[in-house]
Amino acid sequence: TLWFHLTLDILWVVNGIVFIILLFVTGHWMRIVPTSWDVFPNALSAGLQYLTLDWPTENGWVHYNALQLLSYFAVVFIAAPLAIISGFRMSSFWSKNWTKASQLYPAPLARKIHTPVMLFFVIFIVIHVVLVIGTGLLRNLNTMYASQGDVDPTVYADNWTGFFIFLGSLVVIAAAWIAARPSLLAPVARLFGKVTAR
Template sequence: MDAAAAPTGPTAQRFYRHRLPVRLMHWINVLCLTILLMSGLQIFNAHPALYWGHDSSFATPWVSMGAEERDGRMVGVTRIAGHAFVTDGVLGVSASGRGGEPMARGFPSWATIPGPQWLSMGRHWHFFFAWLFVLNGAAYLLYSFFSGHLRRDLLPTREELRRIGASVRDHLLFRHPSGEAAKRYNVLQNLAYLAVIFVLLPLAVVAGMAMSPMLDSVLTGWVDLLGGRQSARTLHFLAATGLLLFVLVHVFEVVISGVWNQLRSMITGYYQVPQDSASRTRPRGVEETRERPVVSGDSRRQP
């Protein structure tokens, strides 16, 4: 939220919430993450099982998705740490997309690109958008550091950290900030974005690179720090799962807090600040005192 205020009226205020570089990099991330997720599932379907260590111990996978014969028919079963769950129709066994006939596959065909079963092209798509994603992420980090966006908008203050319990309660009760509080990220957003930027994304990238035999041969030994290539594959999958959960929560919050207002801020940069209770209850004819415009890039910690 690299922002500057732009008041437009006595009781309503438009706020320049996201600068152009942030908006561009956000939508590039949306494109990259969508294609990386779906092409990654295409690659995973070639061998829908996860292991820990250097080798694929086929008899005892940590996670596996497959088909089992039950009551004379093929049933999709997902196994996690030795526990079996029937996931027929979604995981393990799903419609093929051609006539709706069920077939054994990890994830369903609608969740994979560029096709129902095209491993080689899925790898090309995954690697291309992975590098685009890495370059975009590096650009975002450089911009955030040199523009002050990281320090100003993403790092929570001590006071905000002390109020983390109240922020959790507000989220559980679907209470959304208004007035001045709506112009900056809350502490849970700060912590979530920091975890994504400095934990999940680097883990996904490093674990993905660890699966490359070429990189392992050029820089030997470092893959062992992740527990081996199969461990790296598992860590890559877990990091991707964490990113997917973050995206789902992020989209949910956008929906319940005002879809158009949130989308407009990420398309045009301008956000309509929700009025606080004092502004909504002010008697008609009493004009609100116009705030001083916030200096560009100084939105979070105002005097």
């Protein structure tokens, strides 16, 4: 299970690196990096609007509101690097020979960072899923899964394409979850080193 965790972590980091490269190469970094101090009062305003359950009407295909912008910025540029740095410190990749580095960055400190970051991701995902459902499931799934949207915020792709792609991804995730059993993982993990049971 530790091997599986580290393997998924490495894939997550590689995916993140590709995402960051594409973000800057395509110029889409401006969608999630604040470029004005106005983002803070605007995010407060959007947050109050969310709390009233009067959902903001911006088309995410075209424009994120300030709260979304700050949220995605926090996930990509704050939480993800903290998860990587703290996870690396606690992993087997951190050499026991790095005594000076271990004194400067002890494992208990890494755990104190890693756990709240994990909770942040869980809370972000729960809120994100609730808002995807509550602000127009078909439209949002089409935007995220089928790359369908329109520059006109009053025109949305309300077909079922994104929903069925999403459903397919859930089936793949469920199958992977079922397959992630020690009896199936151990033979693969043995290809990379010694496997022990606890």
